[in-house]
Amino acid sequence: MQPPRSSSGGGNQVPPRAPRRYAPQAVDKSVVSPGSHRLITLAFSHYNEKARWALDRYAVPYREEPHMPFICSLAVAVATRGRGGAADRTSSRYSTPVLVLNDGRALTDSTDIVRFAAGRDDSLFPSSEVSELVHHYGDQLGPYTRLLAYWHLGRHPGMIERLAADNVGRREAWVFERVVPLVRSRLTRALNLTQSGHDRALARVREELDAAASRLERHNYLCGDRFTAADLTFAALLAPGLCLTPEEGFGAVLPDVASLDDEAQALIHEVRTHPAGQFALRVYADERRRVLR
Numbered sequence: 001m002q003p004p005r006s007s008s009g010g011g012n013q014v015p016p017r018a019p020r021r022y023a024p025q026a027v028d029k030s031v032v033s034p035g036s037h038r039l040i041t042l043a044f045s046h047y048n049e050k051a052r053w054a055l056d057r058y059a060v061p062y063r064e065e066p067h068m069p070f071i072c073s074l075a076v077a078v079a080t081r082g083r084g085g086a087a088d089r090t091s092s093r094y095s096t097p098v099l100v101l102n103d104g105r106a107l108t109d110s111t112d113i114v115r116f117a118a119g120r121d122d123s124l125f126p127s128s129e130v131s132e133l134v135h136h137y138g139d140q141l142g143p144y145t146r147l148l149a150y151w152h153l154g155r156h157p158g159m160i161e162r163l164a165a166d167n168v169g170r171r172e173a174w175v176f177e178r179v180v181p182l183v184r185s186r187l188t189r190a191l192n193l194t195q196s197g198h199d200r201a202l203a204r205v206r207e208e209l210d211a212a213a214s215r216l217e218r219h220n221y222l223c224g225d226r227f228t229a230a231d232l233t234f235a236a237l238l239a240p241g242l243c244l245t246p247e248e249g250f251g252a253v254l255p256d257v258a259s260l261d262d263e264a265q266a267l268i269h270e271v272r273t274h275p276a277g278q279f280a281l282r283v284y285a286d287e288r289r290r291v292l293r
Contacts, residue, residue, distance in 0.1 A: 041064055050233055099116065
């Protein structure tokens, strides 16, 4: 297995992050107006963060219904009356996010939700280059940061249960804790959580980081000199590798870096100190809380 690369000579210490200031229970995102849309999520999923970011950016009223792995699929099946969405290489028919509109329609793809949130504002998708890059990151970055995240979760007993306590309601967290062995088994098969799968994912993420850094040598953003859906997608789908906190803008709770083993901390350090990782952190700092009305 290739060891994580270091971008500096200071060892593998993760750059300091702001201390957590939230209570150890589900993050409350339910204070919204009547008639809001329903966003069904796998709480800490980066694809769900992509949708959440766009809805927040355009002040679209929604009520998030966060769930844990596999339970979220049941929620999607119920919300869509069994129809689900379209399966592809990276997701099943019952994957999240799903935005159930207040007129009953359901959007079952994160990019469709971003486009819906933007409405007539074409600044997020100003060109075919942006659309192609959004698709590329959905296919060639997101699945691999997800695999690495679940690989490391599996090496830390009790951590996925802690994520349930931090991200969903108490009843679901209680249920999830009792089905964790089944969930782990299904995740291992579905995501190919093997050593070879891990190594391929790590190589893929490194390639995407280097390619993004090459783009950024020419422009301030991935497709020019202004923020687009390509930047939003890249930053959101890189979030597991950055291990972002709510204070940094991430819309759910990820593991505390200090609770992770040396290998996981080294990977986070590598991603955060890479020029493309630094760009993603800047995008979060500058754009994640920006609201356009």
